[in-house]
Amino acid sequence: MVDAAAPSSAPTASSTRDLVTADGTPLKVALARATRLSKLRAFLLVAPLLLFILVSFIFPIVQMLWRSIDNPEVTDAIPRTAALLEDWNGEDLPSEQVYAALIEEISADGMRQEIGRMGARLNYEDGGFRSLINKTQRGAGEISESPIQYAMIGFDEAWEKQDTWAELDALAESPGFAAAFPATAEKLRAWETGNSPFAEKTPGADVYETLFEELSGSGNSTDIAQVVSLLGGTDNPIADLIQRTAANAAEIKDRPLRFALGGVDKDWNDTATWKVIKAVSPPVTMSYYLNALDRTYDANGNIVMQPEWKQIYVDLFLKTIYVSLGVTLCCIVLAYPIAHLLAILPAKHSNLLLILVLLPFWTSLLVRTTSWIVLLQSQGVVNDVLFFLGIVTDESRLQLIYNMTGTVIAMTHILLPFMVLPLYSVMKTISPSYLRAARSLGANPLVAFVRVYVPQTVPGIGAGSILVFILAIGYYITPALVGGQDGQLISNFIAYHMQRSLNWGMAAALGTVLLAGVLAMYWLYDRLVGIDNMKLG
Amino acid sequence: MAIPVYAGPLERVWYYLYRFICGCIFLFLILPILVIIPLSFNAEPYFTFTPEMLSFDSAGYSMRWYQDMVNNEQWLHALKNSFIIGICSTLLATTLGTVAALGLSRAELPYKGLIMGLLLSPMIVPLIITAAAMFFFYSAPFGISEIALAKTYLGVILAHAALGTPFVVITVTATLVGFDRNLIRAANNMGADNVTTFFKVIMPLILPGVISGALFAFVTSFDEVVVVLFMAGFEQRTIPRQMWSGIREQISPTILAVATLLVLISTILLATMEILRRRSDRLRGIKN
Incomplete structure (x- = not known):
């Protein structure tokens, strides 16, 4: 300008x-x-x-x-723990800091929903996590109030038993015990046990702390030996308990929260548990995709096969592909003769017959599925006819529906028009003079047909096959209604994860794999036929 | 194609055998649809022909399932919903699709392949994926749950309109292929503005394509169940959704009466399509 x-x-x-x-x-x-x-x-x-x-x-x-790679659950629920775990080497148990962060975050009020979601998310990785998280959420509040008490219980659950404390309480009166553990003896004497059913079975946290203080105090080996002998030697389990607790006191004092969480569930003392949490912490994950291919991360972060009983998706994808191929093949076999007939008949007749193809095409999917249920069920029309003809007896009526047979029959019927129409439009353009020329050159009818006619229809077969295959591979309604148990395809599992298991990440991953396959086929279709050349009706 | 006089005996046998095979395949196509029509008049709650029906005894036939359908609030409500959602989504899809097809048929449009691919994608993506995606989207569009459209009529209409547009785009672009653009220049030359040109010149010529696209969009919505299953509430149940629960929960022969009604509707639609196609071919000078 x-x-x-x-x-x-x-x-x-x-x-x-x-x-x-x-x-x-x-x-x-x-x-x-x-x-x-x-x-x-x-x-x-x-x-x-x-x-x-x-x-x-x-x-x-x-x-x-x-959603198939989105992974916010752990970082939403326990952000500090997740951040600390990032620096964890993965060999020893995580540091006390990590345990403290977990206990604080998991017991936080107002995060219940997030913790619940994290439990569900971790559960996809390993079946025990939901209950582990719930249990820990309940126990964590108490732990943060009196860590030493729960560390002792975590070290040995005998510290939680009434018998242990009853015996120590009885001993508290003796001068020997009072000399060895004066503070504990005093607290125990003040502790009201009694025979009332409402009396406390174990003493309060302060008694635990006092006893622990005296057990771990320096130069106490003689005191401990004295108490052990008062209890009648190391054969007494309680004497053994005291001795072992004293021997490990330094370690317990060092890491009370590790022992305490271990007391809630011993899984917290297993590096495998922490590894799973660490693996699920990043905001983006490939684990749904691995899952969709029957693979998973092992405890060391390597990709391995799922355990045998969890390997379903690869088989499912293969089954979906086989069924779609089978349906496509059935459609070719059924569509080829009638498309050919439509193409060679004069327009007056072929238009009439074309209606027989177009009417199913225009009829509601649900109507066609309903008809197949009516026709194929064991008290249905097909079985009745076979029974009338004496082919089957009343006991041996064929199971034609609610299985793979039903799915394939119904899907073939529903998708057949999508094969007939492209084939017909290609065959209509083939001049009959080629066949006549082949015949006049000495080919017999079969050779002429196979070597001259069929090659010219290949574009139609290709277009129809891709179309039918694409539609079949994403089919949902028909398998869901007539498929029964073994007739379910990949779409049905996507729906299952969407509506029942609510594992939306998994639904998205399966969907993405399916979509990738479909788009690849469409690309092929576009190259072969051109998407805007698609014939409708 | 009649059998040629010079055909040998083998060819004769094949000629009739071939027609017999084709007849069987046509029966396979049409019989399942036809068989439900007599069964819907069954006097008994069975899904097979009773001896009375086979002997054409009038006692074996009745209208009870049709009465059942007409008296059933749920079916009537579903029928109403199907028409409301179908018509609204068709209007939206047809308007958007026709205007877009006009743009797509212009040679000047940049990135035509990409745009075409995007516009046709609702037809390509498997319905289950579409349904899941729309469920998430309409439950909280752009993360704002205050404007949630799931379980509303508007949500279902918008979803169905998106599914219907590719058919309108395809049929209208196909009609525009044979369109002589000189007609537009002539109209402009004689003083018609763009709007007048569109309604007086373009529209009458592409009308068959527009109507057949609209019919496709309507059938898509009318027959659609997966999206409805995922994102419609009880209030928005359509006929296919009602049939879905009918098949899954308590299959009653009423469903056959409904199915017969739907076959009737699709026959009418098919006939309309056929008439339109012939008219369009005649207008564009294509001899049958």
Whole structure:
């Protein structure tokens, strides 16, 4: 636009010969503007629909696919623990700091929902996690109030037993015990046991702490020996308990929370538990995809096969592919003869027969599925006819529905028009003179058909096959209604994870794998046929 | 194609055998749809032909399942829903799709392949994925749960409109392939503005394509169950959704009466399509 004024003011050798429009604009510029405007106009026409599809379709799909790698549950629920675990070497148990962070975060009020979600998320990795998290959530509050008490219980659950404390309480009266552990003896004497059913079975946290203090105090080996002998030697389990606690006192004192959480569940003393939490901590995960391929991370972060009983998805994908191939093959076998007949009959007759193909095409999917249930069930029309003909007896009625047979029959019927129509449109263009030429050159009818006619129909077979295969591989309704147990395909598992198990990450991962397959097939279809050449009806 | 006079005996046998095979395949296609029609008049609550029906005894037939359908609040409500959702989503899809097809048929449009791919994607993506995605999206669009459209009529209509647009785009672009753009220039030349040109010149010529696209969009919505299953509430149950629970929960022959009604509707739609196709071919000068 800037050069618009140029020709008159500063004519040069080349610009004088430039063509200009009536208002003096160089033709080049005017043309560029016109092209730009018409491009814009064309785009503005497309824009409303494009915007609508982008917002209400593409965006939701991308958002759902994101769920297959989105992994916020652990970092939402226990952010500090997750951050601390990042620096953990993975060989020894995590530091006391990690245990403290976990105890604090897991017992926090107002985070119940997040903790619940984390439990569910961890449970996908290992079946015991939901109960472990619930148990720990209940126990963590008490631990943070009196860590030493729960560390002792965690060291040996005998410290939680009434018998242990009853015996020590009885001993508290003796001068020997009082001499060895004066403070404990005093606290124990003040402790009301009694015979009332409401009396405490174990003393309060302060008694635990006092006893622990005296057990771990320096130069106490003689005191401990004295108490052990008072209890009648190391054969007495309580004497043994005291001795062992004293021997490990330094370690317990060092890491009370480790022992305490170990007391809630010994899984917390297992590095494998922490490894799983660490593995699930990153905000993005591949574990749903690994799961969708029957693989998983082992405790060391290597990718390994799932245990045998959990390996279902690869088989399921293969089954879906086999069924789709089977249905496609059935469709080719059934569609080829009738498409050929439609193509060679005069239009008057073929239009009539075409209605027989188009009516099922236009009829509701649910109606067609209902008819197949009615036809194929064991008291249905097909079995009744077979029974009437004496082919089956009343006991041996064929099980034709609620299994794979039913799925394949119903899907073949539903998808057959999608094979017939492309085949028909290709066959209609094949001139009969090629066949006549082959015959006149000496080929017998079969050779002429196989070597001259069939090769010309290959584009139709290809287009129809891809179309049927794509539709079959994502099928949901028919397998869900007539598939029974073994007729379920990948779509049905996506629906299962969406609606029943609520494992949305898994549903998204399975969906992404399916979508990738379908898009690859469409790319092929587009290359072979051209997506805008798709024939409808 | 009649059998040629020079055909040998083997060819003769094959000629009839081939027609017999084709007949069987056509029966396979059409019989399952036809068989439910007489069964819907069954006097007994069975899904098979009773001896009375086979002997054409009038006692074996009745209208009881049709009465049942007409008297059933749920079916009537579902039928109403199907039409409301179907018609609204069709109007939306047809308007957006036709305008977009006009743009797509212009040679100047940049990135045509990409845009076409995006616009046709609702037809490509397996329904179960679409349904799951729409469930998440309409439950909290852009993370804002205050404007949730799941379990509302508007949500289902928008979802169905998205599913229906590819069919409108395809049929209308196909009609525009044979469209002579000189007609637009002539109209502009004679003083018609763009709107007048659209309604007086373009629209009458592409109308068959628009209507058949609209019919496809309507059938897509009318027949759609997966999206409804995921994101519609009880209030928005459509006929296919009601049939789905009918098949899963308590299959009663009423469902056959409904199915017969739907076959009737699809026959009418098919006939309309066929008439439109012939009219369109005639207008564009294609001889059958």
